[in-house]
Amino acid sequence: MKELPPKRNNFKVPEGYFADLPDRTWAFIQEQNKQETITDPKRNKSRRGKIISMISLLAAAVIALLFIFRTPDTSSLRLDKISNDEIISYLEQNADNTEIIHLVNNGSLTIQGEINTGFQIDSLDRETIELLNDADL
Amino acid sequence: MQKYQERIYFLIRRIVLTHEDTEDVLQNTMLRIFNAIGGFRQDASLFTWMYRIAVNEALSFKRSKSKRHQPASGDEAAYLLESLKADDYFDGDEIQRMLTVGIDSLPVKQKLVFQLRYFEEMPYREMSEVLETSEGALKASYHIAVQKLLEFFNKK
Numbered sequence: 001m002k003e004l005p006p007k008r009n010n011f012k013v014p015e016g017y018f019a020d021l022p023d024r025t026w027a028f029i030q031e032q033n034k035q036e037t038i039t040d041p042k043r044n045k046s047r048r049g050k051i052i053s054m055i056s057l058l059a060a061a062v063i064a065l066l067f068i069f070r071t072p073d074t075s076s077l078r079l080d081k082i083s084n085d086e087i088i089s090y091l092e093q094n095a096d097n098t099e100i101i102h103l104v105n106n107g108s109l110t111i112q113g114e115i116n117t118g119f120q121i122d123s124l125d126r127e128t129i130e131l132l133n134d135a136d137l
Numbered sequence: 138m139q140k141y142q143e144r145i146y147f148l149i150r151r152i153v154l155t156h157e158d159t160e161d162v163l164q165n166t167m168l169r170i171f172n173a174i175g176g177f178r179q180d181a182s183l184f185t186w187m188y189r190i191a192v193n194e195a196l197s198f199k200r201s202k203s204k205r206h207q208p209a210s211g212d213e214a215a216y217l218l219e220s221l222k223a224d225d226y227f228d229g230d231e232i233q234r235m236l237t238v239g240i241d242s243l244p245v246k247q248k249l250v251f252q253l254r255y256f257e258e259m260p261y262r263e264m265s266e267v268l269e270t271s272e273g274a275l276k277a278s279y280h281i282a283v284q285k286l287l288e289f290f291n292k293k
Contacts, residue, residue: 003284005236010229011150018143025142025167036143103266116253 141184142167144257145191151252152195154217154241156226158202166194185266192249192267214238239289243282251277251282 145166169190177273221227221234229237237275240248249268253259254275260273268275 004255004286004290005232008229008233009147009256010227010233011147011156011236012226012228013156014226021142021146025164028164029168029171033172050199060210121233 140185143232144184145187148188148191148257149195149250150255151240152192153199153202154221154237154246158198162191162195162198165198166191169194176244182263182266185263188267189269196245200224214242236286238277239286242289243285244252245276247285251286254279264272 142163146159148157149162149166153159153162165291166187169185173190177183184194217238218234221229221237227234227237240251243251246268250264253264254261255266259267261275264275265272270278
């Protein structure tokens, strides 16, 4: 073959296809654009709705900032509000020897009288007792 | 838009081949044209601009369809020949079916150039705007496409 076959349009369409094609195309376009409007929530919000959303967002941001920058209330942490018995009881249950020595050395804890006042002697080891006795109290 | 619909239909049809697929692509093309008309910059003719959209839509559709449906045997030409034979909306004899299959087997750019020149008789100047390619490259592409089709016929 030295030449291509004669040119022909071999593609057929259903009868009347092009006659109502514009109407069908227009209906399709309207339907697609309507669906896009329904599924896109951003496009649905009225102006009033947008303002309400912005106010809510702003309020949430203000509340979050208040939490972040709130000054902690330390009034409950004043030791002079706590009785000696409560302090001793706490130390016996929660502090180890190292922590007691540290508290004594930095002045947070003052032991009055004999070292075994308020402490169970057998709860402190010998080394700790010696350290406490040597501390400048 | 109405007066161009028929031309755009056959442009798409020659790429995607079946009436059903053409209907889908055409509707999507018209939707895109409608939604994008506000951005039409008038640096090309309206028809050229619509043609470009149609070509892109048709090629996208064909790419996604070929990913989904691969002929089991791997012989796409034979598969397509049989499909055209069974298609109620294809009115050609065996030579015309072979020409259609041969065109479909061309590389994308050559296929488009051939169809626009051979079937639409589009001037190269206008084709250059549609395909955004120089006239010289288009002429070379058409010449190569014709040679390949003749080889395709002579092999078969």
